Amino acid sequence: MNSENAVPELAEPNLRALLATAGLDVEYVRAEGNTLYRRSETGGESVEIPVLDCAGGYGSLMFGHNHPELLAVARRLLDDHTPVHAQFSSHPYANSLAAELNRIIRRETGSEEWYFATFANSGAEAVEAAVKHAELDRVLRLAELTERIEATGDQVRAAVDSGAAVLPDEVLTRLGVERPAGTGAAGGADAVEAALAKITEENARLRAKAPVFLALEGGFHGKLMGSVQLTHNAGYREPFAALGVRTRFVPDGRPEALEEILKEEGATLLQLVVEDGLVRVVEHPHPVFCAFLVEPIQGEGGIRPLSKELARSIQAFGEAADCPVVIDEVQSGMGRTGALLASSHLGLRGDYYALAKSLGGGLAKASVMLVRESRYRPQFELVHSSTFAKDSFSCHIALKVLELLEADDGRAYRQATERGAALHGALERVRAAFPDVVKDVRGKGLMLGFEFQDQSLADDETIAGAAGTGMFGYVIAGHLLHAHGIRTFPTASATNTLRFEPSVLLTDDEIGRIEKALTDACEILRAQASDRLVTS
Numbered sequence: 001m002n003s004e005n006a007v008p009e010l011a012e013p014n015l016r017a018l019l020a021t022a023g024l025d026v027e028y029v030r031a032e033g034n035t036l037y038r039r040s041e042t043g044g045e046s047v048e049i050p051v052l053d054c055a056g057g058y059g060s061l062m063f064g065h066n067h068p069e070l071l072a073v074a075r076r077l078l079d080d081h082t083p084v085h086a087q088f089s090s091h092p093y094a095n096s097l098a099a100e101l102n103r104i105i106r107r108e109t110g111s112e113e114w115y116f117a118t119f120a121n122s123g124a125e126a127v128e129a130a131v132k133h134a135e136l137d138r139v140l141r142l143a144e145l146t147e148r149i150e151a152t153g154d155q156v157r158a159a160v161d162s163g164a165a166v167l168p169d170e171v172l173t174r175l176g177v178e179r180p181a182g183t184g185a186a187g188g189a190d191a192v193e194a195a196l197a198k199i200t201e202e203n204a205r206l207r208a209k210a211p212v213f214l215a216l217e218g219g220f221h222g223k224l225m226g227s228v229q230l231t232h233n234a235g236y237r238e239p240f241a242a243l244g245v246r247t248r249f250v251p252d253g254r255p256e257a258l259e260e261i262l263k264e265e266g267a268t269l270l271q272l273v274v275e276d277g278l279v280r281v282v283e284h285p286h287p288v289f290c291a292f293l294v295e296p297i298q299g300e301g302g303i304r305p306l307s308k309e310l311a312r313s314i315q316a317f318g319e320a321a322d323c324p325v326v327i328d329e330v331q332s333g334m335g336r337t338g339a340l341l342a343s344s345h346l347g348l349r350g351d352y353y354a355l356a357k358s359l360g361g362g363l364a365k366a367s368v369m370l371v372r373e374s375r376y377r378p379q380f381e382l383v384h385s386s387t388f389a390k391d392s393f394s395c396h397i398a399l400k401v402l403e404l405l406e407a408d409d410g411r412a413y414r415q416a417t418e419r420g421a422a423l424h425g426a427l428e429r430v431r432a433a434f435p436d437v438v439k440d441v442r443g444k445g446l447m448l449g450f451e452f453q454d455q456s457l458a459d460d461e462t463i464a465g466a467a468g469t470g471m472f473g474y475v476i477a478g479h480l481l482h483a484h485g486i487r488t489f490p491t492a493s494a495t496n497t498l499r500f501e502p503s504v505l506l507t508d509d510e511i512g513r514i515e516k517a518l519t520d521a522c523e524i525l526r527a528q529a530s531d532r533l534v535t536s
C-alpha cells in the first residue's frame with residue numbers, strides 16, 4: 001500500500017457514503033446551461049454523460065451553469081486585475097447594486113422607503129445579519145424607552161416634593177405597593193420612592209428577558225449557530241439549542257396562534273408621569289419580539305407557498321407587536337417566481353429582505369441583507385462585517401445578474417413564469433395519471449415541488465424500507481439520474497417531495513424528458529416493482 005492509498009477519505013466521507021446508497025455520489029466535471037456532465041467509466045474509458053439539472057444548485061442557478069454573459073463579466077474582471085479584496089475603501093459597485101435592488105423593490109412593492117444594504121457571503125449569513133441588526137435595533141429601542149421612563153421619575157419626585165402633584169392610592173394599589181407610614185410631603189416622597197423602586201424592579205425583570213423570535217413550522221433559514229435555531233427541522237436545531245436564540249414556531253392553518261403568542265410573550269413597561277397635579281402610570285409595550293422570519297415559499301421544507309391569509313396575519317402581527325418581518329428570499333427570490341421578490345406576489349412587505357443563491361449568478365458567493373430606512377441603525381455598519389463580503393468580483397457579477405433579469409423589459413421574469421407554468425403542467429399531468437402515487441404538485445414559477453404519497457406501508461419491502469428511513473426521495477432521485485439522466489433531490493426536511501428548480505433556459509424537450517421520467521417512476525411505484533429501479 002503506498003502512502004497515498006493510506007490516506008482515508010476525509011472530506012465528509014459519511015455523506016458521500018450515504019449518497020452512494022442511492023447512486024447519487026457521481027462526479028460532475030463540466031456544466032453549461034441546464035446540463036451537468038458526469039464522469040463515468042465505460043469499458044476502461046472515461047466518458048462524460050449529460051444530465052439535466054433540475055436541482056439547479058439548490059436554487060442558485062436562475063440563469064443556469066456558466067451563463068456566457070456572466071462568464072464574460074468574470075473573465076473581464078480577472079483579466080483587468082480587479083482588486084477583489086479592498087476592504088475599508090470606497091465600493092461604488094456595491095452602491096450601484098444596492099441602488100438597483102432598491103429600484104426594483106420599489107417597483108414591485110410600491111414602497112417609497114429606501115432599503116440599506118449589508119453584504120455577506122451566504123444565505124445563512126444574510127439571515128444572521130438581519131437578525132443581528134434587528135436585535136441591535138430592539139436593544140436600542142429598549143434603552144431609549146428606559147431612558148425616557150427614568151427621566152420622568154425625576155420629574156415625579158420633584159413635583160411631589162414641591163407639593164405640585166400628589167400620588168393617588170390607586171397608583172400604589174396598581175403597583176402592589178403599600179403606602180409607607182408618615183403623611184404630608186415627607187410621606188408622599190417615600191411613597192414615590194417605593195413606587196419608582198417597584199417600577200424599576202419590574203422593568204429590569206422585563207429588560208432581562210431573552211428576545212423572542214418567530215418563524216414558521218417547516219421553515220429553513222440556514223444552519224449556522226444563530227440561523228439554525230430559526231430553522232424548524234429538529235434534527236438540525238436541537239443538538240445546538242443551548243447555543244442559540246429562542247424561537248416560537250408558528251403553524252399554518254391556526255390563525256389564533258399569533259394572538260396567543262402576543263398574549264403570552266407581550267408585556268408592558270411602566271412609567272410614572274405627572275398630569276394635572278396627579279401622578280399617573282403610563283404603559284409601554286415591551287419590545288420583546290426581535291424578528292419574524294418568513295419564506296414566501298418554503299424551499300427546504302417541501303416547496304410550500306405561504307398562503308395570502310397567513311401573509312396578512314404575519315404583517316398584522318408585525319405591526320401590532322412592533323416586530324420586524326424578515327423575508328427570507330434566499331431561495332424564492334432573484335426572479336425564480338417571476339418577480340425579484342416572491343413576497344411581492346403576496347403583497348407582503350418586509351422590514352428586512354435576505355437575498356443570496358442566484359444573486360451570485362452561479363459563479364460568486366454573494367448575499368445581501370436589506371433593511372428599511374425607518375428601522376435602520378447606522379452603527380450596525382461598525383459591528384458587522386466579513387473579510388469576503390462586498391468584494392468587486394461578486395458585486396459586479398450580481399449587477400450583471402440584475403441586468404439579465406431586467407433586460408427586455410423583464411423578459412427573464414416572464415420566462416420564469418411561462419417556463420414554470422409549462423413544467424407545472426407536465427408535473428400536474430403525471431399527478432392526474434397517478435393520483436395513487438403522487439400526492440401533490442406545488443410551487444410557483446421555477447420553484448416547484450412534486451410530492452409522492454407516503455410509501456412506508458408499501459407492499460414492496462425495498463420501497464417501504466426506503467420510506468421508513470427517509471431515503472425514499474433519494475432512491476427515486478437515484479433512479480431518475482441513472483435511468484433518465486435527470487438530476488433532482490428531495491427537499492431535505494420533506495423527503496417525499498422532489499424539487500424542480502431548473503433555470504429559465506428550460507426547453508419543451510427537457511420538460512418532456514422530465515414528464516417521461518416521472519411517469520416511469522410512478523409506474524414502478526404503482527407496480528411496487530423496486531427491482532426495476534436503477535441506482536447505478
Ligand code: F0G
Binds near residue numbers: 058
Ligand atoms: N434561507 C433559505 C430560504 C434557504 O433555502 C437556504 C438554503 C438558506 C437560507 C441558507 O443559505 O446555504 O447559502 O447558507 N437552502 C438550501 C436548501 C440549502 O436545501 O434549500 P446558505
